Amino acid sequence: MNDKIENLLEENRKFTPKTDLSQNANATSEWFDEANENRLEFWKKQALERITWFKEPTEILDSSNPPFFKWFKDGELNLSYNCLDRHLETDADRVAFYWEGEPGDTQQITYQDLYERVCRLSNALKKLNVKKGDRVAIYLGMTPEIVVAMLACARIGAVHSVVFGGFSSEALADRINDAKAKLVITADGAWRRGDIVPLKDNVDGSLELTEYIENVIVVKRTNQDIDMKQGRDHWYHEITEKEQSVCEPEIMNAEDMLYILYTSGTTAKPKGIVHTQAGYLTGVTTTHHEVFDIK
Template identity: 55%
Template sequence: MSNESLANLLKEERRFAPPTELAAAANVTAAAYAQASEDRLGFWADQARRLSWAVEPTETLDWSNPPFAKWFADGKLNVAYNCVDRHVENGLGDRVAIHFEGEPGDSRSITYAQLKDEVSQAANALLELGVRKGDRVAVYLPMIAEAVVAMLACARIGATHSVVFGGFSSDAVASRIQDAQAKLVITADGGYRRGKPSALKPAIDEALTKVEGVDHVLVIRRTEQEIGWTEGRDVWWHEITARQSTEHTPEAHEAEHPLFILYTSGTTGKPKGILHTSGGYLTQTSYTHHAVFDLKPETDVYWCTADIGWVTGHSYIVYGPLSNGATQVIYEGTPDTPHQGRFWEIVQKYGV
């Protein structure tokens, strides 16, 4: 096929299909398109009802102080409860939430019941370390299952997480820790990338020589590399979580309570922190994941190959899929390790 023919084919594939054609293929009806067009606030109020609210919102959008929009401001919910507990309560505890595949070939599958236990233990560990609602927690991890657990544990207790991509430098980490005034950092000794261990903890140690206010560094053991250790500050994840109860009652937080801070990449200047709140964000990401991806959680295995360090990972690895009760794959490494077919082996293994 010539380049010109290929370009024409791709152009043809990118045509926008009419709503009726899209509706025939996805978790959305033609009526939904009409409703969204005619009554967008009513449409989003309906989508909010897909979630479990401790206090049902009576107002959808408060736009009285532009550009500051408030969504479902009089409602209360817990994001982690919506992503984990309610599925267990609905009899789906044995459904696999996460198939984790490590780059070296290690793997484990975590059910929703197991995820609830791990998130509860992590939440209790954060509480033991003095983290409370409204505190900020920096997360600097490889693509491992504990990264998802850490984010959900923060959401559960109302601590705002700031995830920093695991490939960023100590300077980038330091600036984000300082900007958020994080009191705790969650990291790992390292992760596997391109066939070998890649250290992470040294970047945190270096970053913390430049900023103040961090009380503890919670360290996940992944690669078993030798790392520096600061007594009284550094804590092993596996030790503190193992002694926690698997029971934790999630508190309902205001819909406008800050869920996470995530920074722009900085390609056009200094990275800017974007604050996402709870109710409006979860409504949007849960619905779009359900509708756009045509997810059938009873039968489908889903895989978003992004990193949790980006908003795509927040929305379509953590909060979107889990709020919809999906079974998904999380892969730690690079797509060409140990060979170019690695992704397709994983697709075949889990039936993605």
């Protein structure tokens, strides 16, 4: 039996970058040499230079119990603080991200604006009894609220799990049950290729298959009629607009759970992949700097 995968296309061309791009790139040959020569010192340097810590770690990698490796295990930090607060003193009015949605609406969201949105939702989540370590399912379209939701969960120490908005009620319920999520953040609907995806209706269907959810937060996006169950369902704009725009970040251990992302389930039951605080943030910030060449 041939154990090789058949190749229908072979590509041998090389596309080298322009000289000025190579000369000014963040990723250099020295950077790669440094990583190869002493990987632990390399990652220590990345973590200490790129992350703002409440308590800097003294140990980089604990490999005493494989395969359960622990990175920066005695360090303390908050991801939301790193993404927002530390930029406010000098870059509060700088655009954090640009958003363009379907059917064509746009927003330019500054760090100050994003910080205030995140803090308001953080306070609203607390009033709905979401605490450090609780699980929150996020079932939204590609809107600014999905960014706010992830950062708000990180700010208060809740563990978020983003579920693709194209998944069915049954698939959503499976992930809610596995994560034991106590709250869902969703929308009335989402735009996709000119059609409306009935997100809230799908959530209602999933809640018939789970007993974990206590509250549902609903973003008003597509404005179609939906069922809102009194006491359980809450409009996003109503519960956030009355909240304060300041919320102290929870102090998190480097190895505390940050989020759960489920595998596709193509070959077996979807598995929840756990990402922790400091390891994830170190990897992401380093990747943005070196691979995306962020200046």
